[in-house]
Amino acid sequence: MMFGFRSYKSSVVVFLLLASFVVGPAFAQDYASMGISPLVKTADAMLKRGDYAGAIPALEEVIVRTIELTSAPGRETLQNSRFQLGRALFQVGESAEGMKIIEEYLAEEPRDNERLALRMMAQGHLDAQEWDKVAEIAGRLLDMPGLEKDDLLNANLLYGQARFRQELWEDCIKPLGYVVKNTKNGKIRQSSQIMTVRALVESGQWNVLFGLVRSIYRTDAKYDITLNITLMLAGKTLFDDAGEKEAEEGKDDYLNALFLYRMVLPREELIGFANKRISGLSAELAKRTKAGIKGTEIEERQAEIDGIEASLATLKDLPPYEDEVTFRIGQIYAEVKRYWEGYVLFDSLYEKDRNSDIGEAAILQSVLVLYDVGETDRAEERIIRYLDEKPDGQYARTLLSMMMRNNLIAGNLDKVAGLQKNIKQIPESEDVEEQKSEADLYYMQAF
Incomplete structure (x- = not known):
């Protein structure tokens, strides 16, 4: 009997279905x-x-x-x-x-396989962010004799991360330092460096910090957003600490703060590098996904992209910080008696934006510097120009008071009397402190 093509095809399908019912169980495990x-x-x-x-x-x-x-x-x-x-x-x-x-x-x-088992347990607790358990298991692993390099590296990384997350700053520095020195993975080295910087700042180990920062700034890790924010905070901490000490005692803190502030990269430079990094990682991820990489590797690469994007969002939420850093550096120069370097920075900030808070503060600081170096005429010229331009400026009363007191002490009573028109130019205020300042100005006039 002859079969047409359609009949033959149907017969094959029926045969395969029957075969699957008959043979299938034999292939099941x-x-x-x-x-x-x-x-x-x-x-x-x-x-x-x-x-x-x-x-x-x-x-x-x-x-x-x-x-x-x-x-x-x-x-x-x-x-x-x-x-x-x-x-x-x-x-x-x-x-x-x-x-x-x-x-x-x-x-x-x-x-x-105890070592590998401990590593798996620690990783599981790490994923669950159970830091005390991570530290406990990693510590147990570190106590084992004869650890191979890979186990030792992994245990130090786990222990250091856990202690960092627990904010046990001094405890995390040594294990993270071991990772920085011994890992061949650039990403792990960079993240360990950033954590170490934060830990050194929080624990006040400034000398160690400065050495680490110098080494970091020879690599692309210097573009890390978290690092730059940490350095700004560290600089502020040192600056504030210096202000609470005697002049000579606080000098080192000022200089150390200066070092940290000068390491902070411009905002746009950080944003540009981060965007470039995200683009590169995204393109690589798309390429590797197409090539069929495993789900865990996809998750790791996506997590890296997400981390950079989160840091980038934090940076963009911050107000522009370059001017604040410049202002702080100017203050440090003034405090360590490098007056003219400070003056140049204050002057540039004022000329850049006379209406901003930092611009207003910069004019005050520049006048203080001029008085400190004995440039009284230049200081007064700057004050008068400011008062003429901005009689309602934030520091109009402060600067006018400064000039009047200085001339009263010097016996220049005509100059003091001649400032009456400047007092009258200042608009009335409902602020109690500003009213007191204004009353003080009139008192000096009467005197």
Whole structure:
């Protein structure tokens, strides 16, 4: 009998369907009927080819079969299967279940893979942000004798990160320093450096900090947004501390603050580098995704992009800081008696934007510098110009009071009397403190 093409095709489909019903069960993994050795071999084969999900049922069956055994080979098979099951569960994203199995593994003997098991446990707690447990397990790992370099590096990284997150600043510096010196991974080195900088700032270990910052600024890590924000905060801390000390005692703090402020990169430079980095990482991620990289690697790369974007958003939310940094540097120059360097910075800030708060503060500081160096005529000329331009300026009363007092002390009463018109130019204020200042000006006039 002859079959047409359509009839032949239908017959093939029917045959394949029937075959699947007849043959299918023979290909299913009937682990219950398999011996332990074949089960172990089957699981091992799956693990070797990366089929972690497929290996899980086989490993679970091995554990069920061997959990009551007391012989050394039986216990070894049980423990090895526990370890491999925990590892497989981690690989398929079931970390919580994997940690339970690894805990069982660590509670019994033998533990030939104890180091790797501890690393998995620590990583699981790290993902859950359980920092005390991360530190505990990483510390346990560090206490083990004869650690290989990879284990030692990983344990220090885990311990350092955990202590950093717990804000135990002094405890995290040494392990993070070990990571910086020994890792070959640029991303890990950079993140460890940034954490170390923060820890050194918080613990006040300035001398160590300065050495680290110098080394960082020879690399692209200097463009890290978190680093630059940290340096600004550190500079402010030192500046404020110096202001509470005697002049000579606070000089070192001022100079150290100056060093940190000068390391802060311009805002637009940081934004440009971050955007370029995001574009590069996104293009690389798209390329690697197309090539079929694993989900975990995709997540890691996306997390890096997300981290940069979060830092970038923080930076953009901040008001422009360059002028504030310049102002602080000018103040430091004035405090350490490098007057003209400070004056140049104050003058540039005032000329840049006379109406901003920093511009107003800069005119005051520039006048103070001129008085400090004995340039009284220039100081007064600057005050009069400011009063004529901005009789309602923030520091109109302060500068006028400064000029009047200086001339009263010098006995230049005609000059004091001649400033009456400047007093009258100042608009009335409802602020109590400003009213007191204005009354003081009239008092000096009357005097």
